[in-house]
Amino acid sequence: MAKRGLKQKSRVKKETVPANELIIVLAGEAGQGIQSIESILVKAIKNDGFNVFATKEYMSRVRGGVNSTEIRISSARVRSHTDRIDLLIPLNDESIVHLTKRIGPATVIIGDSTQVHDNKLMNIPFQRIASEFGNPIYSNSVAIGTICGILAVSEEKLYADIRAKFISKGEEVASKNIDAAKSGYAIGRELYKNKIIKFGITKDPSIKDEILLNGSEAVALGALAGGCDSVFAYPMTPGTGVFTALAGYSDKMGLVVEQVEDEIGVMNMALGAWYAGGRALVSTSGGGFALMTEGLSLAGAIESPIVVHLAQRPGPATGLPTRTEQGDLNLALYAGHGFFPRIILSPGDVKEAFFLTQKAFNLADKYQVPVFIMTDQYFTDSYYNLPQIKTDGLAAEKYIIETNETYKRYALTKDGISPRGVPGFGTGTVCVDSDEHDEEGRITEDLDGVRLAMADKRMKKFNLVKKDVIKPVLTGPGKYKTLIVSWGSNYNTVIEAMKISGKKDIAFLHFPQVYPLPKETAAYLKKAKKLILIENNQTGQFGDLIKLETGIDIKNRVLKYNGMPFSVEEITKAIS
Amino acid sequence: MAKRGLKQKSRVKKETVPANELIIVLAGEAGQGIQSIESILVKAIKNDGFNVFATKEYMSRVRGGVNSTEIRISSARVRSHTDRIDLLIPLNDESIVHLTKRIGPATVIIGDSTQVHDNKLMNIPFQRIASEFGNPIYSNSVAIGTICGILAVSEEKLYADIRAKFISKGEEVASKNIDAAKSGYAIGRELYKNKIIKFGITKDPSIKDEILLNGSEAVALGALAGGCDSVFAYPMTPGTGVFTALAGYSDKMGLVVEQVEDEIGVMNMALGAWYAGGRALVSTSGGGFALMTEGLSLAGAIESPIVVHLAQRPGPATGLPTRTEQGDLNLALYAGHGFFPRIILSPGDVKEAFFLTQKAFNLADKYQVPVFIMTDQYFTDSYYNLPQIKTDGLAAEKYIIETNETYKRYALTKDGISPRGVPGFGTGTVCVDSDEHDEEGRITEDLDGVRLAMADKRMKKFNLVKKDVIKPVLTGPGKYKTLIVSWGSNYNTVIEAMKISGKKDIAFLHFPQVYPLPKETAAYLKKAKKLILIENNQTGQFGDLIKLETGIDIKNRVLKYNGMPFSVEEITKAIS
Amino acid sequence: MDNIFDRKGETAWCPGCGNFGIRNIVLNALAELNLKREEVVYLSGIGQAAKAPQYYNVSYFNGLHGRSLPPAAGIKAANPNLNVIIESGDGDMYGEGGNHFIHAIRRNPNITVIVHNNMVYGLTKGQASPTSRIGFKTPIQVNGVSETPINPLALAISLDASFVARGTVGEPEKTKEIIKKAINHKGFALVDIFQACVSFNKVNTHKWFKEHTYFLEDNYDPKDKNTAFKRALEEDRMPLGIFYINENKTVFEDNLAAHRAGKEPLYKRTRDMAKINELLEAKK
Amino acid sequence: MDNIFDRKGETAWCPGCGNFGIRNIVLNALAELNLKREEVVYLSGIGQAAKAPQYYNVSYFNGLHGRSLPPAAGIKAANPNLNVIIESGDGDMYGEGGNHFIHAIRRNPNITVIVHNNMVYGLTKGQASPTSRIGFKTPIQVNGVSETPINPLALAISLDASFVARGTVGEPEKTKEIIKKAINHKGFALVDIFQACVSFNKVNTHKWFKEHTYFLEDNYDPKDKNTAFKRALEEDRMPLGIFYINENKTVFEDNLAAHRAGKEPLYKRTRDMAKINELLEAKK
């Protein structure tokens, strides 16, 4: 049924380097400072008017191993991961081994020959140059300078950024780093002039005014725009990024931020917060969410809103803690015992993540249901420049009512939604119960009367939820022969692959909301002669959902489950 | 899509009392002793050569409320719940209100008019008679005697049973209870002679040698026959019965029985036991199982066998703790993050429960996968007479190997199964890891090599599991027009309803194994003109699974989700 | 006089059960404290004791077995002005809920936790609970309990809980005073209450509790942790009263950024989009 | 001399981390005890400390975060002859795993529990752990920890744990002796070990631990619970050594019906169908 997980076979063979793009990969041990090189670099590049995209892959360890960061710089917007590397800067030998399959004949490798040994290596003595300024530790700044020199990034801003980064360690450290970067810059200029590295990227000054946002920040900011006032979590990669981002905003925004003892506590505490009028987010990954299963069912029973950010990574169990996968869709779909409605959203890019998360809070509150935001490690850790996000028209919609003495939390209404009061607001009592309950929220054993009424009420709400579904997004011609179907973080990669394929009869259907499945789905699928399902998991969980809901079985499943995201090349190949 | 949950509309109207059957219902508060009346009665009746079936429904409380026990006595084998009541013995007024819908014009109601008030009541002064023997508490024995009198059950054995029951409280108490029963017996004989209660059940002396077994005991004994040597649990209705039964056998069988602090601990402790060579069972219900989700994924990752008895009750959350439902199939199907194989069995009657549970341990051990036994409250609490179960040919198959220095727990083999060693048996080390691991069981970050190999290995095992599926059981003509499809505890009720309907072109397909779905399923379904799905849940979860796996959408779904099991009458109506 | 907290009507408890006594004690305590009914929120897990909130005339959150403490903290985080009281069973609080118990004490929200300690699982019909005594026989512990019972007071004191007390249904007046002090105390207050389960615990009966308890001396000073610990360990006759108070702890909700400037409940606040725009601007 | 427990090769730990020191201490302890390598089973949860079993040459069960204790008891239940040792982190054991910690102490299986206490979550990059000190700043606890840190020793003593001790990487010899005694002890033995996380805890460094610890006197008698508790509460300079031993407790696996007659591992036993037939006969 399913294709075998895509495996990268060998060093990339044929390649046509588009001159208007440069793909740089930095690689080295955890602890060698790749992250900080990346953060300075990407900002400097963007502020100079380049389109830029950055993503990283790393091992589950604090030091050692091999991690790498990919930085794509381009005339056009770039927002996805490629296998191809134009310029590789390895900080050790292991990096080259680790990336072998992505090194092609045209890949330029620069590095310090005292650290790295490869036939293709162009030696730049980063360490020696750094030592000239007193400490080999400055070699990262030499590397930053080199890259900026290659790109001819404005020096002034770059050095200001470096100063800002290091000034907390004293003026001397800051200026030494700047000096190191300057040396690197000169080298970079040379490399470019000598046509060692060739490209012709056009800058766009308006990019300076754009923002840089990764998936975690987009979810965190979207949550705040949705009125999120509290976050409960237990650290778990890759869910921690959203938690950390919100903690960073807590003083400014006046948030409740609590690290709970375990994920069971997380979910139950968040439900307590919603009960008393808060708008809480929980952020976790598969294993942590597994522990919230019973609590999710509680949300269903007491009809509490809750927003769950579920950042996926490969399982089963601990699996590959720092890698990526889209393997938790079934878990989100079916977690919890007993029937209750739920909504599952799956942002395809950071802008969509912002708006979907914003909306998630309103949906959760309106329908009193759990809403999931499904991301993954690749999505949370990737970032790129995009035009400023406009919050015009956005509001954290209020649904809470003031109660009076006759208030009944589970009043049976026509549409199944009972107005939600909170304790302390009005004179009524607000009673919620995990047992089957009557309109007042009290335990019942009235099976034919109350139990059925309450079960049917929950079903009515679900029917309402089904009418308010975010439509799938079609990219490409309205008249297509081939339709690519995917969800979540594959979005930008598929878009780019479609462009590269150049085919005129291919379209792509992306699902910002995967559940309830939009009712248009079947019609879209039926129009196509050929369907291609793309999922970053082992079995095609979304394909199964589509089959269940529409009866259409997409047999052509392009699946990947080695812990890495799809690359543009892989998808290009799969759709060609 | 789905029919509204079956609701019992009103007092049963038309009825034709088959003379060869008597349906007795006892009802009263929790704490009034209905359970002990039932246990003495059913045993006495069976030992006298009657076919008997008993089931109970009760509220989630220790005292008060209304509980009832249904006892069917018949010439033929009876094994399912009916709405009809021939003889009702209410111990209080609430009992009559509670059972209103099941009381028909032909229902005879006998009771003590100082306790119960109803136009139809035939007064038998249970309390006064009991008081004559010194204590109104003996009234239960009067009632037992009355029923046995009606049936003309052998007095000698009956009184011996009563003595056995009460002798621990002293000779006086025992003989007073016997005297009370004797008075009741005489009354019962009168009632029968006066044709107040009419029936003509033929006895079969061979029934004396049959056994009485409920669902819980069947699972417990089946587990023991499968080599189960340890049980870990946290009390949760209706999963507790199996736990209690095994605790009762622990001294005789030399078992490990441990009540763990929570369900997370339960699952993880059981996995530890399997790791070291034990064969552990866990028994729980939906909410408790929800907490085991992460642990289940661990079983998947480390390829540990585990047998889960999942006794279902209505959700969401605490729901209706003492009621019945088949609402946890999706949970069992999809619990756990990441992909790994699993097996789900769903016994239809107690004999099948014995053999399936026995087999579950061998399947789990052979394929190193989780195996579920899905029952429900109705199933665990119901019992009836059946011929002695033969254990000939059954064995607890041994799969554990002795290790040597080169042992690798996850050796890559052709079929995906790596021989399983245990620590202390041989000279090798047995290393299991929740992270993705290599053949030795050590953490890996080799994505394209080891990760894919291990993911594919788990898939290979799944393919093997799919080849060894217990076939569905067809009852009725091979050439059918209508096919009833169901799973688990509905089995006997459907069988009886089919007989009553008398239709020649109806057949019934029962699934002892629901997952992986037997490959014959589609063929069976396609042969039918009309399909009827019967499930005791709100949405038709098994129907969804069938749709997903076969593409066949059974639109005609007979669903019930008020917390009660299907009755013979309901299914008869649904299939007519 | 009518007690505004009293929700008359049937309960699901067994006649003679200690739960009734606790209910009366609590009702009196609530009335005497003159709490505003609308500002009291009750929580519980699942069990017989955990049905208590159903029988008061207050708002409640009757959550999952073992999980009353996390939502209680969530409620205080969302609205620190509410008076939050938990009433639940020994199995619920110290068994399934044990991890929350430890960490809620560390977190120290201003809540009151009343535990009905009947040394047994009542609702599920008589299995051992974490407070069951060694040797206690049940249908599961067929040869009697062999695991050391939890001493909830010693445990709470070891975690430096801010208020640790024990009462008994047998002493309604004194227990009521303890509960009142617990509710008035600012911080996490534990009141473990001995309660006989007449249906499933035939050992630790009303009589047994009477014989095995006594009150701490009137001049007992609950400020010293070591003394409190020592007294909590007494086993033959177990002291009752307030064992330990630590007034020097900060309270969970006060430490939250959300409530540093003021205690306005979250539901009253509105999100200022200008601030979001500022955060977005900073991403340039 | 070659240590048979040493599995040479790379680790995933940071240079300078205290985990290396603990590893050496443990390796020496294991070798000196002359344990049979095939009978040692290691367990851990998830975290940096929890990677330890990977680096020994023994059988191991590297389970879920926070869940090392339940499988350890399961292993002892299935085969009481195995020597079971847990090595895990403070977050793993006292945070996510807190409920198992409490109840494993009550259960008292004969296992040794070594906790790498670095007062931080290492693997997830520096959030507070249950043992983090008040005021400790992290990317989550931006204004510093405000929750009272767990005192694992006081907690264990309050639960009457059968062996409670603390060591430090800074004192390898003495800590090794403690671990040896813990492994030889029959029952649940806790050894909390101070270990500096050089990457994420810049407060509780090797130096800090040195300055804030000292060893219990040589004549300290670990038999009295009250004294042990008192000493465990000392904060300014924290004592090291064996705080408490209770030899009078029965051991979990010995109480099981399965092992009352003998300790034969379960995998060696065969099920006698005649017995099943007897049970079935009794259903007549």
Ligand SMILES: Cc1ncc(C[n+]2csc(CCOP(=O)(O)OP(=O)(O)O)c2C)c(N)n1
């Ligand atoms: C997750 C989960 N596990 C188990 C149960 C079943 N259960 C309900 S109450 C209870 C124990 C009750 O004991 P306790 O808390 O002491 O309360 P009591 O009934 O004695 O007042 C259990 C095990 C449940 N509801 N949920």
Ligand SMILES: Cc1ncc(C[n+]2csc(CCOP(=O)(O)OP(=O)(O)O)c2C)c(N)n1
């Ligand atoms: C259920 C679950 N929640 C969260 C995590 C993420 N996680 C892995 S290790 C860890 C904490 C590690 O801290 P500690 O136990 O102190 O070990 P250290 O790394 O400091 O040695 C966390 C939160 C997880 N793996 N599983």
Ligand code: SF4
């Ligand atoms: S079961 Fe026990 S605790 Fe529960 S109500 Fe009855 S007597 Fe009380």
Ligand code: SF4
């Ligand atoms: S993160 Fe900390 S505890 Fe983990 S290995 Fe590095 S220094 Fe050690």
Ligand SMILES: [Mg+2]
């Ligand atoms: Mg209790």
Ligand SMILES: [Mg+2]
């Ligand atoms: Mg730590």
